Amino acid sequence: MLRDERIPDEELIEVESALRERWPTGADAEFESAIAYHESLPTTKRFADALESADQPLLQPRAGVPCLDDQTELLRYLDKEGGADLLPTTIDSYTRDNEYEKAQRGLEEARESGEDTLNGFPAVNHGVEACRELVEAVDAPIEVRHGTPDARLLAIITLAGGFQSFEGGPISYNIPYTKEHDLKETIEHWQFIDRLCGAYTKRGVRINREPFGPLTGTLVPPSIAIAVMVVEGLLAATQGVRSLTLGYGQVGNVVQDVAALRALRELGEEYLPNDVVVTTVFHEWMGGFPPDEARANGVIGLGGATAALAQPDKVITKSPQEFQGVPTQEANAAGLRTTRQLIDMMAEQEIIIDGIDKEQELIERTARSLLDAVFDHGDGDVARGVVAAFNSGALDVPFAPSDSAKADVLPARDDDGRVRILQWGDLAVDQEIRDIHDARLDERARTEGRSRSFRMVADDVDAISDGKLIGRPTASESDSEESGRATDGTDTIGGEGDAD
C-alpha cells in the first residue's frame, strides 16, 4: 500500500538490482563505485553546493542532443559562450517513455546520419561511462532534465554516471507529461528515486532534487504550482533528500511572479524538515512563445527582469527560438546572455514594488488550503493524500493531459494580467478566495465588455505569443461575440502549407 514512508534498505537494493537488468547498461551502475566516483570529482562539480552557496541567481539552460560528442560540445559551448553557471542534460522522449529500444534506434540513426533524430540525450543507452565522460568534459555541475514518469533506471544510471542533480517528481513529471500513467505508481517510482538520492546523500554525496515547478507551463495558478512543489518536497524529504530546489514558471505579471517565488520559498521552508536545504528555481515563461526571435527576446527580457527582482537561486533560461523548435546552440547561449545582462544590470538596484505582500498572502492562503486538502485526503499521509486529492479534483492542474487529474480547473488573467481561476472544478479552495478571483475576473470581463468564458482562456493562452499579456478581444471579435466563430480570421498569422 502506498505510504509516505522511507523505503527500507533491502527493498531499495532489491528494486535497484532488478531495474539494472532492464537494459544492458544497468550493469555498470554500481552504487559503491559510484560513491567513489563522486568523491573523486572536484568540489566545483558539487551541484548542491554550487547552487546553495551562490549569492546571485545562477543561470541554467535546457539542452540535449543524441550523441555524446555533440552533447559535450553543446555543453561546453553553453558554458563558454553562454556563460551558464549550471549545465543541463535534457533526455529524449523515447527514454522518457522507457522505450530504450526506440531510443537505441534513434541514437544509432543519429550516429550514422549526423542528424538529431532524437529530441534529447538518451542517457540510459549511453550508460554510466559515457555519462562520466560528459561530467568530466565540462567544468560546471550538470543536472539531468527530462519529463519521465518512471525515471528509476535513468536515475540509477545518471547518478552513477556522476550527475548530482535530478529534475522531476511524481506529480510534476506525470500530470503534465503523460496521459495514462497511474499517479500512485508514479509516486512509488519517485519514492525509489528519492530514496536512491537519499542513499547517496547519506554517504556524503548530496544529490540535488528539483521538482518541475512549471507543470503544464500554461497559465498555472501559482498556488497550485506551490502546493505541488511542497508535496513533492515532502515526499522526497521522507526518502532522505536533503537538497531540494522548488520550481516556479513565470506567468508574466511581475507582482504575481515575485510574490509567488517568495511564497514558494516561505512555504517550502515552513513545510519541509529543517535538515533540508530549500532553494528555488524560476523558469522563464514556459507557455507558447512568439514566433519571432525579436519578440521572444522581449519575453526573455521580462523573465530576466523578474528574476532580478525576485532573486531565485536559479533561473532556467529560454532561447529566442523557443517557438520554432529545439534551439541552435547559438540561440540557446543568446538566451543566457540576454538574461544575464538584465539580471546583472538590475541586481544592484533596490526596486521595491507595492502590493507584493498582498498577492503573496493570497497565494499562500490558497496553497495552504490545497495542502490541507492533500493531508486530509490522506488522513495525514501525503502520498495517499495526493492520489486521493487529484482523484477528487481537490488538487488539480489546468490543461493536464493526464487521466490522473481532472483538469477541470481553467485559469484566466485578471485585468492586471495576474493568473486567476475562472473555472474551479472541485479545487479545495474556500468561497472567500473564490470570490476574490471571481471579482477580479468580473472586473476584466467588464473592461472587455464580454462575459467570462472559455474564450478568455483561449485568448490568454495565445496572448504572449501574440505580443500581449492579456488576451483582450479584438474590436471585431467583441462585435461578433455571439456569431459562433472561435476567432475572427482578420489578423491570423501563420497557417498552412498546402500543395499547389
Place this chain on the structure above:
Amino acid sequence: MLRDERIPDEELIEVESALRERWPTGADAEFESAIAYHESLPTTKRFADALESADQPLLQPRAGVPCLDDQTELLRYLDKEGGADLLPTTIDSYTRDNEYEKAQRGLEEARESGEDTLNGFPAVNHGVEACRELVEAVDAPIEVRHGTPDARLLAIITLAGGFQSFEGGPISYNIPYTKEHDLKETIEHWQFIDRLCGAYTKRGVRINREPFGPLTGTLVPPSIAIAVMVVEGLLAATQGVRSLTLGYGQVGNVVQDVAALRALRELGEEYLPNDVVVTTVFHEWMGGFPPDEARANGVIGLGGATAALAQPDKVITKSPQEFQGVPTQEANAAGLRTTRQLIDMMAEQEIIIDGIDKEQELIERTARSLLDAVFDHGDGDVARGVVAAFNSGALDVPFAPSDSAKADVLPARDDDGRVRILQWGDLAVDQEIRDIHDARLDERARTEGRSRSFRMVADDVDAISDGKLIGRPTASESDSEESGRATDGTDTIGGEGDAD
C-alpha cells in the same frame, strides 16, 4: 544682441531668403506652397497629433541612408516589419557640418557604388521634391533627426518637404555634437528654426519640435538633461512652437529613470507656457553598448521595461547592433519589436515602485537650481542666461566636447546604480544637494574599498558594455589600485588587428 525674443516677420523672411541661396535646392523651399502641401497631407501624417493623442508610448527608431529609394525602402521596412509608430530620417554627418559639397560627393558616390558612403540621408542635397516623395511613400509621420548645430537650411528644406517634426536644439545639438561652434550663434540659429516652425504653426501646420535630451548619452545626470530641455523648450516657445517633445536618455537605474521622466514632464509643464503641448520622449540607453547582440537585447529589454513603467509619450529604440555600427534594417526592426513586446506585456500591469517620489524631488530640486542659475545669469533672459551659465560652468554637461561648455562635471554611479555627480566644477547646485551626492558616492567607495576617483567614472562608462550597471573594480584591480596601471589586463576583450 542675443535675446529671448520672437524674431520679427521681416527678419525671418529676410534670413530665410538668404539661406535658401546657400544651396541650389533652397529655391524650391517656398513657404506658401509648403503650407498648401502640408494641408494636402492626410491627417495620419500629422506628427504632433499622432504623438499627442496616443494612449501608449509610440515607438520610433533611428534610420538614415544616403539614397532616396533606399531610405524609402528602409522606412517602409521599419514600419511594416518593425511596427514603428513614428518614422525617422537621420541626416548624414557632412550635412550636419553644412558641408553640402562633401555630402553631394558622398551621395553621388553612393548612387554609383551602391554603398552607404554617408552615415545618413543628405536631405538638403535631395531637396524638397525628394523629401515629399519620401513623406508620401510611407504611412507614418516622419521626423528629421540629425545633430546639426546650424540646421537652418536643413529645416527650411525638410519642413517645406513635408516633415512635421524636427529634432534638436541650440544646446543639445551643440554641446554634445561639436567642438568649435559658438553657443550664442547656435542659439540664434535655432531661434530661426523655432521661428520658422512657429510660422508653420500659426498657419495651422503644427510642427513638432524635439530637443535632444540624451546630450552626450554618457551618464548624464537627469537634472542637467532636464534643465537643458526646459531651457530649449522656453526658447522654442518664444518663437511660436506649440508642440514640444522633451527628451531623456535612459541611465539604467529604474527608479531614477522613472523619476526623471516624471520630473521632466512636470517641470516641462510648469515652466512652459500653457499653449504649448508638452510630450516626453525616452531614449533607450544612449551610451556604449555591449559588443554582443544577445547582451544588447538585454539592455534594450531593460529600456522597454523602463518605458512601460514610466509611460513616456514616445520611445526611441536601439538595435542589438548598436555597438558595431549603423544597424541593418532587420536589426533595427528587431529592436523595435523587442521593445514593443516588453511594453505590451507590462503595459496593463500596475507596478508601483517605492522611492520614486524622493528621487524625483531631488532631481527637480537640482534642475530648478540649474534653471534659476540660467535665469540669474541672463538677468531674466533665458537666451543670454544659457550662454553665460555655460561660460561660468553654472550649467555644464559631462563629456561635452564643445569649447562652449566647461565639461568639468563628472558623473559616477552610486551604490544603487543611480547617476550622481562626482566632480561638480562650478555647477550651480547648493551644498545641501552636493552633500547628498557625496554621501551616496562615499557609500559606493566604501563598498568597493577604493577612494572616489576618475577610475570610477571610467569603470562606469564601460560598465553596461561590460555587462553590469555599476563599474565595480575587479578583484585584481582593487588589489593593485596604487600600481599606476589604468586597468588590469586580465579580462581585456577585443583589441587590435595587427599585421603579421
Place this chain on the structure above:
Amino acid sequence: MVEILGYDTHMGQTVILGVIGSDAHVVGITILEQALSAAGFDVKNLGVQTSKDEFVSAAQKHDTGAVLVSSLYGHARQDCQGLHKQLADTECDAVTYIGGNLSVGQDDWDDTREHFRELGFNRVFDAETDPSAVVSALERDLDHRTAEPETQRVRMNS
C-alpha cells in the same frame, strides 16, 4: 461564416483529433477542439499520446470526414510512418491534416511540409496556425468534397 453558409452544424462530419506518439502537448488540441466544436463540427478528441492504431480505429468507428493529427515534440516523422497505409487498409477516405512543430530543431518549413505531403497528409499546418484557418480549411474540404482541395490556398493572413 456559419451564417453565410446558411446552416448551423457540419452534421455527420466527424473530425478526429489527437496528438500522436508519446507527445503530451495538450494545449493546442484543447484550443482546436473548442474552436472546431464552436464552428459546428462533431469533434472526437482522442487526447495526447495517441497511437496510430487508436487514430485508425477511431476513424473507422465514425463517419469520419477528417483526421487531424497534432505533433509538437519533434518526433512526428517517426510517429506518422505508416499511418496512411493503415487508414487506406480500412478504406477510410477522410482527409488528413497534420499540424504543430513537425520537426526537431530549426528546420526548413518547405522540406518539412513536403515530407508530410509525401506521407499522405492533405494539408500540413505550421505552429503559427490560427484555429480559424483550420475551421476554414475543414469547411472547404468537407462541404465541397468535389472541389480540388489541392488547388485552394486557404492562407488567412491576407
Place this chain on the structure above:
Amino acid sequence: MVEILGYDTHMGQTVILGVIGSDAHVVGITILEQALSAAGFDVKNLGVQTSKDEFVSAAQKHDTGAVLVSSLYGHARQDCQGLHKQLADTECDAVTYIGGNLSVGQDDWDDTREHFRELGFNRVFDAETDPSAVVSALERDLDHRTAEPETQRVRMNS
C-alpha cells in the same frame, strides 16, 4: 608594469591623440587620455573634430612617438585619406594607430583593418579595445623601436 620596467614615465615620448574629421565622439579619447597619462605617457589630446592638418602640425611640434587617431562615426576612410603622406612630408616618423568604429554599418573587420593598414597605420584597433591593450602596444612600439612591431601580436585577451 611601471615597476617591472624600472622607470616611471615614458619621457619625451609624446603621444598625440585626437578624433579625426567632424566626429565629436569624445568619450573614448577621454578614457584613453586618462589611461595613457596614468601609464606615464606625455599625452597631447587634440580633442574631437580634429583635421588632418591639426594632427600633422601637432606631431611636428613635439618629439612625437605616436599619433593616435580615433574615429567612431563611420567616416574614417574619407577622413584619413592623405594623412600619412602629410606626415611623411614633414618627416614625422611616429608610429600611427587608429581605433574606434572604423566603417559605416556592420562591416567585415578584416577588410576594415586591411584598408587602414594600407593607408599606412601601424596598428588598427577595433571598438572593443581595452585601454590597457593600447598602453601595452605603445610600450612595445615606443620603448623597443628597434624590434619589429609588425611581428608582435599584442592581443590581451589570452
